[in-house]
Amino acid sequence: MSEASQSHATITSLADIKEYRGLLSWVASIDHKQIGIMYVVSAYFFLFVGVVEALIMRLQLIRPNNHLISPETYDQLFTMHGTTMVFLMAMPLLFGFSVYLVPLMIGARDMAFPRLNALGFWLYFFGALMLYFSFMAGGAPAAGWFGYAPLTEKSYSFDHGIDYWALSLLVMGAGSVATGINLIVTVLTLRAPGMTLRRLPLFVWMVFINGILVVLAMPPLNAALVMILADRLLNTHFFTPATGGSALMWQNYFWMFGHPEVYILVLPAFGVISEVIPVFSRKVMYGYGLMATSTVAIAFLSFGVWLHHMFATGLGFAILYLFAASSMLIAVPTGIKIFNWIATMWGGTIRFSTPMLFATAFLIQFTIGGLSGITFAAIPLDWQLTDSYFVVAHIHYVLLGGTVFAMIAGTYYWFPKVTGRMMSERVGRWNFWLLVIGFNGTFAVLHILGVLGMPRRVYTYPDVPYFGLLHAISTYFAFVLVLGLLVFVANMIWSLLRGKVAGDDPWDAWTLEWATSSPPPPENFERVRTIHGRRPLWDLKHAAVAPAATKEGR
Amino acid sequence: MERNKMGMLTFVASEAVFFALLIAAYIFYHRRGGEGPTAANSLDLVKTSIFTVALLSSSVTMHFAVHSAKAKKSRGVGVWLFATIVLGAIFLIGQGTEYLGLIREHVTISRNLFGTTFFTLTGFHGFHVAIGLVMLLILLGLAMNPRGLHPDSPAVEVISIYWHFVDVVWIAVFSVVYLWAFV
Ligand code: HEM
Ligand SMILES: [Cu+2]
Numbered sequence: 214m215s216e217a218s219q220s221h222a223t224i225t226s227l228a229d230i231k232e233y234r235g236l237l238s239w240v241a242s243i244d245h246k247q248i249g250i251m252y253v254v255s256a257y258f259f260l261f262v263g264v265v266e267a268l269i270m271r272l273q274l275i276r277p278n279n280h281l282i283s284p285e286t287y288d289q290l291f292t293m294h295g296t297t298m299v300f301l302m303a304m305p306l307l308f309g310f311s312v313y314l315v316p317l318m319i320g321a322r323d324m325a326f327p328r329l330n331a332l333g334f335w336l337y338f339f340g341a342l343m344l345y346f347s348f349m350a351g352g353a354p355a356a357g358w359f360g361y362a363p364l365t366e367k368s369y370s371f372d373h374g375i376d377y378w379a380l381s382l383l384v385m386g387a388g389s390v391a392t393g394i395n396l397i398v399t400v401l402t403l404r405a406p407g408m409t410l411r412r413l414p415l416f417v418w419m420v421f422i423n424g425i426l427v428v429l430a431m432p433p434l435n436a437a438l439v440m441i442l443a444d445r446l447l448n449t450h451f452f453t454p455a456t457g458g459s460a461l462m463w464q465n466y467f468w469m470f471g472h473p474e475v476y477i478l479v480l481p482a483f484g485v486i487s488e489v490i491p492v493f494s495r496k497v498m499y500g501y502g503l504m505a506t507s508t509v510a511i512a513f514l515s516f517g518v519w520l521h522h523m524f525a526t527g528l529g530f531a532i533l534y535l536f537a538a539s540s541m542l543i544a545v546p547t548g549i550k551i552f553n554w555i556a557t558m559w560g561g562t563i564r565f566s567t568p569m570l571f572a573t574a575f576l577i578q579f580t581i582g583g584l585s586g587i588t589f590a591a592i593p594l595d596w597q598l599t600d601s602y603f604v605v606a607h608i609h610y611v612l613l614g615g616t617v618f619a620m621i622a623g624t625y626y627w628f629p630k631v632t633g634r635m636m637s638e639r640v641g642r643w644n645f646w647l648l649v650i651g652f653n654g655t656f657a658v659l660h661i662l663g664v665l666g667m668p669r670r671v672y673t674y675p676d677v678p679y680f681g682l683l684h685a686i687s688t689y690f691a692f693v694l695v696l697g698l699l700v701f702v703a704n705m706i707w708s709l710l711r712g713k714v715a716g717d718d719p720w721d722a723w724t725l726e727w728a729t730s731s732p733p734p735p736e737n738f739e740r741v742r743t744i745h746g747r748r749p750l751w752d753l754k755h756a757a758v759a760p761a762a763t764k765e766g767r
Numbered sequence: 768m769e770r771n772k773m774g775m776l777t778f779v780a781s782e783a784v785f786f787a788l789l790i791a792a793y794i795f796y797h798r799r800g801g802e803g804p805t806a807a808n809s810l811d812l813v814k815t816s817i818f819t820v821a822l823l824s825s826s827v828t829m830h831f832a833v834h835s836a837k838a839k840k841s842r843g844v845g846v847w848l849f850a851t852i853v854l855g856a857i858f859l860i861g862q863g864t865e866y867l868g869l870i871r872e873h874v875t876i877s878r879n880l881f882g883t884t885f886f887t888l889t890g891f892h893g894f895h896v897a898i899g900l901v902m903l904l905i906l907l908g909l910a911m912n913p914r915g916l917h918p919d920s921p922a923v924e925v926i927s928i929y930w931h932f933v934d935v936v937w938i939a940v941f942s943v944v945y946l947w948a949f950v
Contacts, residue, residue: 394781398773451884457879
């Protein structure tokens with residue numbers, strides 16, 4: 214037990230906690246740590262499902278004029294893959310980290326509303342099951358992850374796939390709002406004494422802003438889903454042009470949600486990176502205030518750019534210019550973050566442990582994804598590239614090369630805290646290099662395919678120069694990528710069973726979650742001392758040397 | 768701020784966006800309905816105004832219920848909650864009869880865009896009133912039980928936030944759907 218510990222350290226693994234024994238203790242749990250773990254495990258399970266769907270698509274695309282699967286199956290696969298990755302994998306993964314870590318990082322006992330927390334998880338869980346039930350109920354949805362009307366109308370999608378799709382998103386949307394509210398109120402009301410907003414760990418800042426985004430951005434999606442469900446089940450006319458309805462209405466409402474959603478999918482990942490980089494560079498975060506304010510700026514601006522997803526729908530020029538400008542503007546606060554992370558690493562004593570490796574890869578890959586994103590803000594380029602494989606490359610650079618890499622960094626970083634066991638560093642290196650090579654090999658070439666004119670969402674393509682070659686390269690590297698993911702899962706399972714005991718604070722970190730045992734006891738802390746700075750644990754560890762050493766955030 | 772209150776306010780903010788978009792849809796489709804029923808030729812402004820008064824006064828009675836709760840007068844809480852419930856129920860019954868009348872005239876949700884947007888918007892509002900009534904009934908039950916509601920429980924105030932919100936939404940809906948049709 215270290216000097217700084219704020220709890221009894223007799224716990225060294227989850228099995229030591231008697232409150233967590235038995236299936237019922239999990240199913241009926243309102244403990245934020247158990248709920249967080251259930252979120253993360255479910256999310257990684259659906260990552261696996263989504264990857265299997267992706268592999269089938271990649272196999273179909275391996276050579277021109279291939280007929281491994283039918284066009285209908287291909288449509289179902291990309292729809293289920295996209296929906297799964299966004300709503301069943303990424304969001305719950307981020308929520309899992311958020312509800313697990315926020316109370317610990319602010320020195321609280323639990324979330325503000327523990328029951329609501331459980332409700333949020335179970336709404337997600339059953340919503341996810343409902344989506345997959347569609348396979349058994351006559352056919353999965355096949356209209357893409359953004360389900361454009363009128364393709365989703367009954368006259369074009371007759372079986373029940375879209376009904377399940379819309380209902381399940383509605384159920385999960387309600388759960389997300391519940392969790393968003395919970396996170397906001399937790400951060401505002403349950404901080405430890407002395408932890409002012411200016412001393413909040415950056416992860417908590419980003420999760421807090423994310424909560425606001427969730428609460429305000431889910432309603433447009435829910436409204437649109439209600440309308441499409443009414444169209445399909447009650448024969449209303451919202452999106453049927455023949456009777457005066459408007460297909461563009463769906464696009465507007467969907468992207469009013471959809472653009473903030475992309476920031477919902479990345480802000481907590483930014484938070485993870487902002488915790489990992491300083492600790493492994495042994496330097497305080499450069500530009501703490503700018504990091505927080507640029508997050509607020511991103512959240513604010515993200516509600517004013519949605520039309521850049523609709524540049525090809527024939528809007529007036531004034532509107533086009535306005536949204537092109539706002540879309541370029543939102544790159545500024547994001548760029549600021551990238552520079553701050555680099556500045557933090559600059560001149561630091563960098564330890565390239567696995568979390569830091571993944572954080573570094575995140576920085577590079579996310580920047581590439583950001584640059585291809587800016588490309589779309591230039592309207593003529595968007596007209597050329599929209600609905601091509603360039604978009605597919607962009608999505609995966611930000612979501613997989615960005616968010617998922619960051620969350621893997623976070624997994625390596627916090628796994629010792631959550632389970633009490635270190636993950637293997639040696640396997641971690643294999644994991645890292647397989648993923649980096651597999652990921653970039655799979656998706657970098659897709660940029661070229663897009664520029665050459667390969668449209669997205671088609672099940673096969675004619676034998677024109679380079680198409681077959683580039684697709685084949687992408688498919689082969691996809692297997693390397695999947696191997697990397699399998700190594701990751703294997704490392705988690707092996708480390709859980711055999712990993713070396715972590716102790717309270719294996720990384721010599723400075724946020725509060727490291728000041729309790731690993732895994733933390735159900736009550737988190739026995740007592741929380743008053744916080745005097747941004748690095749409460751550092752202050753505790755160095756209290757004898759320099760009392761209240763850090764003046765930051767006073 | 769007390770955490771339940773903050774939670775409810777955040778929830779209300781989310782709901783406000785939801786209703787704003789339903790209202791925007793109503794406005795957007797207003798002139799695109801084509802032939803058939805419209806707000807102007809199928810709605811009864813006078814009747815609905817009366818039910819509107821009932822709903823708006825229920826906000827006043829709710830306010831008094833909160834007042835009594837703060838003054839720790841549990842009898843007052845019960846009486847004012849009861850009044851609020853009655854007024855809310857009158858509103859819902861009014862909406863029910865309005866719907867019945869419309870449906871008898873074959874103005875349904877699938878008839879045309881007016882029906883579509885009108886029933887969706889007012890239907891969701893009515894649904895929220897119904898949820899509010901359920902919460903108020905539970906509160907009333909607790910208030911009547913001497914061991915049920917702690918006098919300084921924030922519950923009354925928290926539910927009053929929701930109830931006032933539902934009222935404010937109705938003011939917006941009433942202005943857009945009813946008043947706009949007749950100017
Ligand atoms: C092993 C990793 C992955 C592979 C091989 C892969 C492959 C693919 C393929 C082949 C498509 C369909 C392209 C088309 O025909 O238009 C696709 C679409 C998509 N992917 Fe992935 N993907 C992977 C991981 C991910 C992850 C981690 C995410 C998100 C976090 C993601 C999000 C999406 C989205 C949103 C779409 C668009 C779906 C649509 O068009 O409706 N993918 N992916
Ligand atoms: Cu966007």
